[in-house]
Each structure stands twice: as C-alpha cells, then as structure tokens.
Amino acid sequence: MHTDFSRxxxxxxxxxxxxxxxxxxxxxxxxDKDAAKKRCKKLNERLEELQEALYxxxxxxxxxxxxxxxxGGKDGVLRSVFDGVNPQGVRVACFKKPTPPELxxxxxxxxxxxxxANGEIAIWNRSHYEDVLVVRVHGLCPEAHWRxxxxxxxxxxxxxxxxxxxxxxxxxxxxxxxxxxxxxERIDDPKKRWKWNSGDLDERARWNDYMAAFEEAIAxxxxxxxxxxxxxxxxxWYRDLVASEILVAALEGLDIRLPAVDxxxxxxxxx
Amino acid sequence: MHTDFSRxxxxxxxxxxxxxxxxxxxxxxxxDKDAAKKRCKKLNERLEELQEALYxxxxxxxxxxxxxxxxGGKDGVLRSVFDGVNPQGVRVACFKKPTPPELxxxxxxxxxxxxxANGEIAIWNRSHYEDVLVVRVHGLCPEAHWRxxxxxxxxxxxxxxxxxxxxxxxxxxxxxxxxxxxxxERIDDPKKRWKWNSGDLDERARWNDYMAAFEEAIAxxxxxxxxxxxxxxxxxWYRDLVASEILVAALEGLDIRLPAVDxxxxxxxxx
Numbered sequence: 001m002h003t004d005f006s007r008x009x010x011x012x013x014x015x016x017x018x019x020x021x022x023x024x025x026x027x028x029x030x031x032d033k034d035a036a037k038k039r040c041k042k043l044n045e046r047l048e049e050l051q052e053a054l055y056x057x058x059x060x061x062x063x064x065x066x067x068x069x070x071x072g073g074k075d076g077v078l079r080s081v082f083d084g085v086n087p088q089g090v091r092v093a094c095f096k097k098p099t100p101p102e103l104x105x106x107x108x109x110x111x112x113x114x115x116x117a118n119g120e121i122a123i124w125n126r127s128h129y130e131d132v133l134v135v136r137v138h139g140l141c142p143e144a145h146w147r148x149x150x151x152x153x154x155x156x157x158x159x160x161x162x163x164x165x166x167x168x169x170x171x172x173x174x175x176x177x178x179x180x181x182x183x184x185e186r187i188d189d190p191k192k193r194w195k196w197n198s199g200d201l202d203e204r205a206r207w208n209d210y211m212a213a214f215e216e217a218i219a220x221x222x223x224x225x226x227x228x229x230x231x232x233x234x235x236x237w238y239r240d241l242v243a244s245e246i247l248v249a250a251l252e253g254l255d256i257r258l259p260a261v262d263x264x265x266x267x268x269x270x271x
Numbered sequence: 272m273h274t275d276f277s278r279x280x281x282x283x284x285x286x287x288x289x290x291x292x293x294x295x296x297x298x299x300x301x302x303d304k305d306a307a308k309k310r311c312k313k314l315n316e317r318l319e320e321l322q323e324a325l326y327x328x329x330x331x332x333x334x335x336x337x338x339x340x341x342x343g344g345k346d347g348v349l350r351s352v353f354d355g356v357n358p359q360g361v362r363v364a365c366f367k368k369p370t371p372p373e374l375x376x377x378x379x380x381x382x383x384x385x386x387x388a389n390g391e392i393a394i395w396n397r398s399h400y401e402d403v404l405v406v407r408v409h410g411l412c413p414e415a416h417w418r419x420x421x422x423x424x425x426x427x428x429x430x431x432x433x434x435x436x437x438x439x440x441x442x443x444x445x446x447x448x449x450x451x452x453x454x455x456e457r458i459d460d461p462k463k464r465w466k467w468n469s470g471d472l473d474e475r476a477r478w479n480d481y482m483a484a485f486e487e488a489i490a491x492x493x494x495x496x497x498x499x500x501x502x503x504x505x506x507x508w509y510r511d512l513v514a515s516e517i518l519v520a521a522l523e524g525l526d527i528r529l530p531a532v533d534x535x536x537x538x539x540x541x542x
Contacts (some may be wrong), residue, residue, distance in 0.1 A: 108430065149433075
C-alpha cells in the first residue's frame with residue numbers, strides 16, 4: 001500500500017479549519033497498525049540511506065520545523081522518525097522560552113543560527129512560529145506588531161529556499177481530549193513526571209485561542225517553498241508513519257547525487 | 272553652519288548614477304576644512320552622549336553598514352567617527368572572504384549573527400552586500416541567483432526595522448584616481464604596507480563593473496526603513512564630517528528616553 005500523503009499538505013493561499021482535520025484519522029492504513037508499523041520500519045531504513053547520501057553529497061540542506069500543542073508528540077516524532085539515523089549530519093535545535101540575549105534582538109536571530117549547513121538535516125523543536133503563537137495568545141506584543149511577522153516569516157523561508165534549503169513544516173495535531181490523557185499520564189506515571197510543567201495547564205485553558213492562532217499562522221505561511229502539513233496526532237503509530245512518509249518524500253525529491261568516484265580506485269585491489 | 276545632509280541619501284525607487292556624484296565634493300563646507308573639523312569634533316561629542324543614552328535606555332538598536340571600494344575609507348570612518356565612543360555597546364563586525372562554514376549556509380546567516388542587541392550600535396565593515404557585489408563581478412553564482420538577493424535583502428532589513436533596529440547604510444564613494452594614490456601609498460609607506468593586498472589590483476581592474484554593481488545594489492535596496500547614503504570619499508575630513516552628520520541625525524531621530532529615576536534617590540544625600 002502506498003498512499004499519497006500530500007493530502008495532509010496545506011495548500012498555499014487556502015484557509016485552514018483545524019476542526020475539519022480529525023486528529024484520530026488513520027485512513028491511509030484504515031486502522032491497520034501492524035501494516036503501518038512495517039511500512040514505518042521500511043521508511044526509517046530509507047531515511048537512513050537518504051540522510052547518508054545527503055551528507056556525502058554535501059550540497060543541499062533540509063530543515064524540518066515541528067510545532068504542536070504541549071504533549072503533541074514532537075519528542076515522539078524526533079525519537080521514532082529519526083531512530084538510527086546517523087546523528088552526524090542531523091542537528092536538533094530546541095527553542096524554549098527566549099533568553100535575555102534572544103529577547104534583545106529580532107525573533108529570527110536565534111533560529112537563523114540553527115539553519116542546516118550543506119549536507120545537514122536540521123530539526124527545530126518549536127521555532128520562530130512561537131512568535132506568532134504564544135506571543136499572540138498571551139498578548140506579549142501588539143497585534144499590529146506580530147501580524148507583520150507573517151510576511152517576515154514567508155520572506156525568511158523563501159530566502160532559505162532560494163539559497164538551497166528544502167523546508168518541511170509539520171503541525172502535529174492532537175485533540176483536546178487526547179492532550180488531557182497525556183498530561184494526566186505525566187502526573188500519574190513516575191517515569192513521565194519530569195515532563196510535567198504546571199504552566200501547561202494555563203496553555204491548555206487557552207486551547208481555542210491556540211487553535212485560532214495555529215490556523216492563521218499555518219494558512220498564512222504555507223507556501224510552495226515551505227509547505228505546512230497537518231499531521232493527525234492522536235495515534236502515535238499513525239503520526240510517525242505520516243511524518244516519515246512526508247520526510248522521505250521530501251528527501252526523495254532532492255535528486256541527491258553522490259560525488260563522482262575517483263577513477264584511480266576503479267578496479268583497484270589493495271595488497 | 273548646519274547643512275541638510277539628507278541630500279546624500281538615495282531616495283527609494285530612484286535610479287543611481289555614481290558618475291553624477293562627485294567624490295571630491297566638499298560643498299557643505301565650501302572647502303573650509305578647519306570649520307568642518309571643528310564641527311566634526313562637536314558631532315563626535317554628541318555621538319558619545321547619544322550612544323551612552325542609547326545604551327542606558329536599552330530599548331533600541333542602531334545598525335551601520337559600511338561599503339566602499341578598497342582603500343575607500345571604511346577603516347578611517349570607523350576610527351574617526353567613533354573616536355572616544357565607549358566601546359561597550361559598540362560592536363564592529365568585519366566581513367571578509369566567507370569561510371567554509373559560512374559558504375555552507377545562506378549568505379545572510381553570518382551577518383544576522385552580528386545584528387545589534389538592545390542598546391547597541393553595530394557597525395558592519397563590509398556586509399551581506401558583498402553577495403551582490405563581489406559575487407556578481409566575479410560571476411561566483413548565476414545572475415538569476417544573485418538577482419533574487421535584492422528582494423531578500425530588502426525583506427531582511429525591513430524585518431530588522433519592524434523589530435526595532437534603525438539602519439543606516441553608507442557607501443564611501445572615492446574616485447579611481449584617488450584609489451590609485453591610496454594604493455600607491457600602501458606600497459611606498461612602510462607603515463601602510465600591511466594593508467597591501469595584491470588582490471586589490473585585480474579588483475581595481477574591474478572598477479567599472481563594480482560601479483555598475485554598486486549602482487544597482489544601492490538603488491534596489493535603498494528604502495525608507497534602511498536608506499543608503501553616497502558619501503563623497505576623496506577628502507577624508509569631509510567624508511568623516513558627512514558620516515558623522517548622518518549618524519548623529521539618525522540617533523537624534525530615535526527619541527531616546529533615559530530610564531525613569533528611582534524616586535528614592537530624589538534629594539538623597541549620602542552620609
């Protein structure tokens with residue numbers, strides 16, 4: 001089975017209503033978790049191959065942006081999708097509450113430092129999108145101010161694209177009930193308690209505001225050069241499958257060419 | 272005497288012909304070098320005051336971009352105009368031939384790291400403009416590629432402006448004869464020999480190509496948010512005067528407000 005996962009892409013210039021995207025969707029595998037897991041394993045092997053080729057070629061770059069509500073699965077995707085991939089050449093940058101030096105400069109300053117170099121995959125766990133999400137929901141700057149950022153972001157990502165970076169943006173979409181279960185687990189399960197942050201409850205209370213902020217941010221910044229995907233997030237196995245399919249397809253599209261072989265080693269037999 | 276130095280500004284959306292800009296122009300002081308030097312000294316003191324206020328306020332930022340042909344006076348402006356200004360709060364970034372890590376990423380990556388923080392003045396000795404100047408003149412990437420950069424640069428600078436950075440860009444304009452004299456001095460004067468670089472001759476041979484590249488780059492990227500000024504460069508004293516006038520005017524325009532005084536120290540007398 002090989003489904004077209006581009007249906008999860010948010011087409012540029014269209015509106016987005018998250019209510020129309022079912023977080024429990026498993027349609028591509030009709031709920032067949034075992035078949036999906038097999039497919040996921042294959043995709044993981046393919047991702048390993050492609051990442052090594054990208055690194056060997058040293059000419060192109062991939063940037064993956066991960067956004068979600070708390071407990072939305074960003075860490076899970078990182079662990080599952082990139083499992084076994086050579087960490088040399090894959091860099092994860094995690095953007096938390098901005099530090100004083102970060103707040104003293106424009107909001108793109110801190111993320112720009114972490115763009116991938118030639119041959120690298122960079123994965124941003126949260127990103128510059130926080131500056132049109134949390135900043136908006138908590139009113140941290142005037143509306144006219146954060147609204148200008150949609151254009152900044154589109155222009156910034158277009159520049160990265162023009163200069164050789166492929167960009168894929170994944171919104172891991174969980175339902176509010178699913179979030180309750182996951183946060184409850186962080187309270188109940190001693191092994192998960194380190195993830196607990198009482199601030200998450202305050203964010204959860206603003207769920208609808210966040211959904212509105214995500215809808216507009218995603219719709220305004222999904223472009224041909226840097227598309228957003230809304231990934232159904234309630235079923236981990238399906239979320240990992242969809243994310244893997246999208247990332248493998250992005251790498252397959254790069255036309256990676258290994259460097260030419262040194263003719264001197266043609267048929268060479270070492271003594 | 273207080274002349275309007277905004278006449279050296281390149282108005283947004285207009286063409287630029289450098290042949291119409293006399294590098295030997297001293298019109299604002301009608302060649303009166305002594306009067307100009309006195310004025311320059313005053314401006315320097317004012318710059319010191321304004322820089323300290325900017326630093327104390329800690330809310331705004333100033334970015335100064337310096338571009339010129341070799342021996343065009345970038346180092347001279349740095350030394351004269353910022354003479355005595357507290358180096359805490361003033362950062363100079365010098366952009367030379369890109370390093371391998373810089374070449375492995377987009378061309379704005381290396382400059383973005385050096386934007387000023389709140390309260391700071393950053394001065395860029397060369398800048399991202401090299402990527403539409405030397406890159407163009409030497410054909411280091413296809414024309415369609417560097418041409419897209421005009422838009423990137425305008426968008427990047429607009430973002431910096433929107434997020435609180437004031438930008439002033441100075442092109443120090445010297446004549447080809449003046450450059451010959453200055454480069455000859457680097458050969459003849461043992462104290463200046465360290466500045467000699469035989470590569471400068473190759474660049475000098477491409478003088479006309481560089482003028483065309485500067486004309487288009489400046490015209491395409493002079494905006495209300497980040498204007499270019501063409502500063503007559505053949506007379507050092509006049510160049511320093513014009514640069515000082517422009518920078519002081521930019522800082523005066525910021526409406527810098529010192530932090531409110533702690534009421535507890537009102538009338539306090541230490542024992």
